[in-house]
Amino acid sequence: MNTTLSSFDAYAEQYQKSIANPEDFWSNIAADFKWRKKWDKVLEWDFHKAEVKWFVGGKLNITENCIDRHLPQRANQTAIIWEPNDPKDEAKHITYKELHEQVSKVGNMLRAQGVKKGDRVCIYMPMIPELAYAVLACARIGAVHSVVFAGFSAGSIADRIQDSGCSVVITSDGSFRGEKKLDLKSIVDEALEKCPTVKTAIVFQKLKLGVKMKAGRDLWWHEEIAKVSADCPPEEMDAEDMLFILYTSGSTGKPKGMVHTCGGYMVYINYTFRTAFQYRDGQVYWCTADLGWITGHSYILYGPLSAGGTTVIFEGIPSWPDMGRFWQAIERHKVNIFYTAPTAIRSLEKAPLSFVEKYDLSSLEVLGSVGEPINEEAWHWYNKNIGKEKCPIIDTWWQTETGGFMISPIANVTKLKPAHATLPLPGVQPAVMDENGKELTTNGVEGRLTIKFPWPSMARTIYGDHKRFFETYFSTFPGKYFTGDGCKRDEEGYYRITGRVDDIIIVSGHNMGTAEVESAIDEHHEVCETAVVGYPHDIKGQGIYAFVILYHPPKDEEKLRGEIKETVSKIIGPIAKPDKIQFVSGLPKTRSGKIMRRILRKVAEGDTSNLGDTTTLLDPAVVDEIKAGAL
């Protein structure tokens, strides 16, 4: 289907069609792909049971659609541009033909290790082409990839491997992060001590750090790949077979392994990528996310490749060697579409403008934003200095669970409003609910954001825990998918996401469950109890503020704060380190023992003028102490 929309009316018409007859709408789009067998039924669903199936009975392989399908016309077109950490090193241009060969070889390497359809493979790698090959190779042979962001700790990797029972891990002997070198292999080694299901670890040699290899378990990528051919027939998958698991933080307990399936995911990601950005053949597209997050899965790999596009994979960080790194790479690769996170924009806007002005950004046509609400100031800076006021900013609202964009402007079609994700994409039916579960049907309302009709790329379950899936997403507003976000819908019907309404904090665009951070802090032997809340942070969007009760008065507060941060970094990863730690003698609890986070949030925000009703507290005096000691 042609996804070019010439006007707002064309969008409105497509939207109406998609709502009036969703099955026709999606089957038209799905018809563009290579199916081994066409589906028997477009959709089966029951939100009261949290059950959804798309393209029932259809057979396909997503890599055949992302790679093989393009070979007749695009064998020599660049599929992936790899921009290395160090700008002095050479970028790589990987054609569709090379991608086909590499993915096939890695697929065969995995098959040689006995990996079969349905087996789970954990991937813990830096942003190098081999990471993309590994992900796609799993998809090719029908193995379920579970990519773990290479900033997570050994404990977090172990939890994820155990939860999904991975039999193989793919990693590398190290990674660069700016000028630092990280030893990924020993983090994996530590994780694997607790993971008996893992029989094989395949290690890509990147830094030649001289890592130890465990006999009988660890294999070098370069040795194994030399043994296999480049002929790797794709596994035939059912549309509803698992494609991948990706973990995201929950508001309580351990991370949730969101399960995405093959058919609907492919169709939706392709459609939304082409539609929102109005992607045209030949454009160079760069999404700065890491492949360890959903943004990387859907909009670095599967979206652009399924569209036959050219996608940039960037190994480095925006601030090294200097704050001009992004802009330098845009000039170097003549990037046309640039998609990044508000956190990155906020940190780069603090640097002198000369870092931007040094580079020719005239190739840019479309900008994107994702991961958290973009504040107006950052929006205007991005628009003025990067887009030179001629590139629409596509503020895409979506989630790990939704798989793809849900509410988003369409480039050069939707009238923009700074800080607004604007309007639902075709096929998406949002509903704003009040706290009593009533749908607010008019415009000019504020409430909780739900989606009332299925879309093809929605997560199908939480791996191994369908009950939790149902309870988390489908029980708050029966018959509707609850996003966990609050939103406003203005008089024009435009949506503005106001942030999470549950105990999840979005730090630099990454979801962080307060419960998870609290239990990591509690691991420190001096800590008795902790409560964690988010607070507005200049760069990260939200920062982590921890209120900590200790067993003994601290001898050296600063040292202890450092130790607690290290504990969290070790247990979850550096991204979860609290920004502020306030030691308190008690927490504001109700008589039934529930922490009143509302009060802590106000203190953390520095707004203690009106703390609301505190009479139900067991010990109201504790509030004065907390207020007095606020950081």
Ligand code: PRX
């Ligand atoms: O609160 C919303 C916020 O990020 C959450 C989803 O996080 P995650 O699953 O990690 O996926 C991030 C990449 C899609 C949402 O519930 N969020 C994401 N995009 C936006 C956003 N908030 C406001 N505006 C956005 N564009």
